[in-house]
Amino acid sequence: xxxxxxxxxxxxxxxxxxxxxxxxxxxxxxxxxxxxxxxxxxxxxxxxxxxxxxxxxxxxxxxxxxxxxxxxxxxxxxxxxxxxxxxxxxxxxxxxxxxxxxxxxxxxxxxxxxxxxxxxxxxxxxxxxxxxxxxxxxxxxxxxxxxxxxxxxxxxxxxxxxxxxxxxxxxxxxxxxxxxxxxxxxxxxxxxxxxxxxxxxxxxxxxxxxxxxxxxxxxxxxxxxxxxxxxxxxxxxxxxxxxxxxxxxxxxxxxxxxxxxxxxxxxxxxxxxxxxxxxxxxxxxxxxxxxxxxxxxxxxxxxxxxxxxxxxxxxxxxxxxxxxxxxxxxxxxxxxxxxxxxxxxxxxxxxxxxxxxxxxxxxxxxxxxxxxxxxxxxxxxxxxxxxxxxxxxxxxxxxxxxxxxxxxxxxxxxxx
Amino acid sequence: xxxxxxxxxxxxxxxxxxxxxxxxxxxxxxxxxxxxxxxxxxxxxxxxxxxxxxxxxxxxxxxxxxxxxxxxxxxxxxxxxxxxxxxxxxxxxxxxxxxxxxxxxxxxxxxxxxxxxxxxxxxxxxxxxxxxxxxxxxxxxxxxxxxxxxxxxxxxx
Ligand SMILES: Cc1ncc(COP(=O)(O)O)c(C=O)c1O
Numbered sequence: 001x002x003x004x005x006x007x008x009x010x011x012x013x014x015x016x017x018x019x020x021x022x023x024x025x026x027x028x029x030x031x032x033x034x035x036x037x038x039x040x041x042x043x044x045x046x047x048x049x050x051x052x053x054x055x056x057x058x059x060x061x062x063x064x065x066x067x068x069x070x071x072x073x074x075x076x077x078x079x080x081x082x083x084x085x086x087x088x089x090x091x092x093x094x095x096x097x098x099x100x101x102x103x104x105x106x107x108x109x110x111x112x113x114x115x116x117x118x119x120x121x122x123x124x125x126x127x128x129x130x131x132x133x134x135x136x137x138x139x140x141x142x143x144x145x146x147x148x149x150x151x152x153x154x155x156x157x158x159x160x161x162x163x164x165x166x167x168x169x170x171x172x173x174x175x176x177x178x179x180x181x182x183x184x185x186x187x188x189x190x191x192x193x194x195x196x197x198x199x200x201x202x203x204x205x206x207x208x209x210x211x212x213x214x215x216x217x218x219x220x221x222x223x224x225x226x227x228x229x230x231x232x233x234x235x236x237x238x239x240x241x242x243x244x245x246x247x248x249x250x251x252x253x254x255x256x257x258x259x260x261x262x263x264x265x266x267x268x269x270x271x272x273x274x275x276x277x278x279x280x281x282x283x284x285x286x287x288x289x290x291x292x293x294x295x296x297x298x299x300x301x302x303x304x305x306x307x308x309x310x311x312x313x314x315x316x317x318x319x320x321x322x323x324x325x326x327x328x329x330x331x332x333x334x335x336x337x338x339x340x341x342x343x344x345x346x347x348x349x350x351x352x353x354x355x356x357x358x359x360x361x362x363x364x365x366x367x368x369x370x371x372x373x374x375x376x377x378x379x380x381x382x383x384x385x386x387x388x389x390x391x392x393x394x395x396x397x398x399x400x401x402x403x404x405x406x407x408x409x410x411x412x413x414x415x416x
Numbered sequence: 417x418x419x420x421x422x423x424x425x426x427x428x429x430x431x432x433x434x435x436x437x438x439x440x441x442x443x444x445x446x447x448x449x450x451x452x453x454x455x456x457x458x459x460x461x462x463x464x465x466x467x468x469x470x471x472x473x474x475x476x477x478x479x480x481x482x483x484x485x486x487x488x489x490x491x492x493x494x495x496x497x498x499x500x501x502x503x504x505x506x507x508x509x510x511x512x513x514x515x516x517x518x519x520x521x522x523x524x525x526x527x528x529x530x531x532x533x534x535x536x537x538x539x540x541x542x543x544x545x546x547x548x549x550x551x552x553x554x555x556x557x558x559x560x561x562x563x564x565x566x567x568x569x570x571x572x573x
Contacts, residue, residue, distance in 0.1 A: 355458075355481035355555065363420050372457040385457035385479055414424065415432075415482065 004317055004398055009302065009310040011397040017042040017298075018395055028365035031400045036181050036209060036344045036391035037369050038231045041295070045234060048294035049287045060286055061260060061277070071286060078289030079276070081296040082241045086207070086226060087217040093275040094249065096242040097289055101208050101229035102132040104242035105175075107279060108204065108225060109136040111252040113173075119145040122171040124201070126151040126159055126187075127381050128180045131374040133206045137175070151176065151192075153381055157183045157333050164195045171201040175225075178216075179209035182373045182382075182389065184315070184333040184344035186210065193222050202248065208232055212393070213311055213342055215304040218243060230288060235295035239288035242279075249275050256281035307394045311343040314392050318345055318401045325405050326350075326412075332382055343392030346373070349408060352415045354388040360414055364407035422545035423552065424482065431486035431539075436493045439475040441465055446473065447569050451562030453554055458484050460559050464566040469500045476559065483543075483552050488559035490540050500567060507560055513537070513544055514553050 015021050018040045023030045032040060058068040060075045076092070083091020098104045113136075117123070123137055127150050137148055149167050152160045159176075168174055174196035179186045189205055196203045204225035210216055212233035218226045225248065230239035244252075254261055254272050258281035263271040272278045299307070319336035322329050322345070332346040349357055354370035361368055369389045372379045379385065390404060441448075441463035451460045458480035465473040474492045491510075495503045546556045 353458075353479075353481035353485075355483070355552070359423065359549070359552070360420065371455065376457065379457060385459065414420075415429070 025365040033390040035393035049291040078293035081293040098240040100240040101227040104227040124174040175204040178205040186340040235292035346387040354386040425542040427542040428486040431489040432482040435489040449566040466570040483555040
């Protein structure tokens with residue numbers, strides 16, 4: 001029987017924490033290999049949100065009654081957990097809760113970008129960004145005629161840093177993915193941050209695909225801004241996290257206007273609330289913050305180091321099984337055994353279209369993603385329209401991988 | 417749940433493996449129109465030659481999944497040599513088969529489409545199973561939407 005050389009997690013017990021993973025589809029148990037798109041939730045997250053709605057629901061920062069105060073405290077605890085997870089120095093002021101990380105990046109381009117960038121100013125991104133960290137900048141470019149430069153992706157699927165200083169020269173802002181949602185590569189942020197700071201630029205990293213899988217320390221990384229999204233780390237949908245150093249946030253104009261974000265309002269003017277509420281207009285995602293806090297507790301209880309070790313072993317196992325079973329397979333990402341590689345595995349099985357692959361896999365109750373993964377510039381760079389993507393998380397094991405392999409054999413039988 | 421055999425009929429796989437009318441035509445006289453499926457990044461390039469209201473030639477290039485490719489291949493075989501009026505009627509019936517009802521859209525769309533006779537579709541009827549896989553309807557209709565655009569361009573050319 002297939003097994004990993006090193007077992008770091010009790011995956012059977014972990015699977016039992018996730019109600020959805022016991023779902024049976026046409027007689028087969030779900031094999032969920034699409035956590036890079038959105039992870040599943042453990043019972044603890046569902047319970048925390050249910051408990052809030054059944055015992056503590058009230059609007060936050062408004063009522064003086066006990067329930068409202070408790071709701072406010074629990075909402076703010078979610079914020080503190082979100083900061084603790086990335087070792088943010090000052091979470092009660094520097095963590096902004098948004099609807100998802102896409103909104104967080106739009107907040108940055110809309111407020112920081114419009115305040116600080118004029119025609120010809122340079123922003124540096126990478127070719128492997130998710131659309132969430134390209135399109136808001138392109139919108140700003142359409143409005144302001146800023147210049148956007150890109151760090152390119154090499155044939156080894158890593159960023160080309162050979163001309164780093166040249167690319168970031170005179171840049172005002174550098175924003176790079178911390179881990180690719182297509183290639184599985186984990187960015188070596190240190191040289192990029194150092195070069196950007198030498199050039200006088202601020203640096204933001206997109207942690208959507210890193211925070212759920214690896215310990216992250218924004219202070220050790222010397223970042224200025226950072227974002228991640230709740231649903232990819234087993235929290236609810238509807239919540240994203242933006243961290244930035246307080247002096248950056250202080251100098252940024254507000255984003256959305258309305259209740260909560262103001263200090264005073266008159267008929268002809270307003271003043272803004274203090275951090276972080278200055279950026280949180282309207283009733284915030286209260287249950288979602290509480291759910292996010294529960295997800296973070298769950299992650300911390302298992303330990304991100306152990307999750308990372310498990311994923312590394314399972315990623316190698318998967319890559320090896322794929323390449324030994326299907327000699328024609330093309331994998332868009334670093335090979336087994338590579339450093340700085342996460343459990344996102346994009347591939348093409350000969351000429352068979354990813355849509356067809358995913359459809360047949362669904363028949364085996366294997367859930368994978370097929371498409372461009374919201375990274376069209378990267379797909380162009382790779383020379384493909386679409387890939388099939390299997391992504392691993394703490395609740396996956398070698399049995400899931402074996403089911404994937406069997407299902408792929410069936411795909412080949414069907415289309416050849 | 418619908419079974420895969422409803423989707424991947426043998427005729428569909430046959431058109432996928434050996435697509436009809438693949439290639440390009442010189443423009444002009446042919447019209448060249450690109451279609452994209454934003455969901456999956458598939459693209460199709462349709463070359464259409466219309467003379468005296470007859471589709472005299474059609475070629476297809478681009479990449480896509482088995483459903484989009486076979487639908488395009490069957491479409492090309494079905495429209496070649498047909499009059500523009502016949503082709504428009506076929507497009508409407510095909511979309512109706514895909515559960516897309518556009519009776520309120522477009523000027524010519526007001527006429528009611530009667531019950532579809534699967535026999536009149538020939539091989540295209542094999543695509544009927546796609547309806548049970550809603551995300552794949554866009555794959556099946558990609559070439560047809562591109563054809564609509566090409567006919568519009570042909571009408572104004
Ligand atoms: C690398 C990366 N950045 C950003 C996002 C956007 O996340 P969300 O849709 O939650 O805003 C995703 C998720 O799709 C992602 O993979």
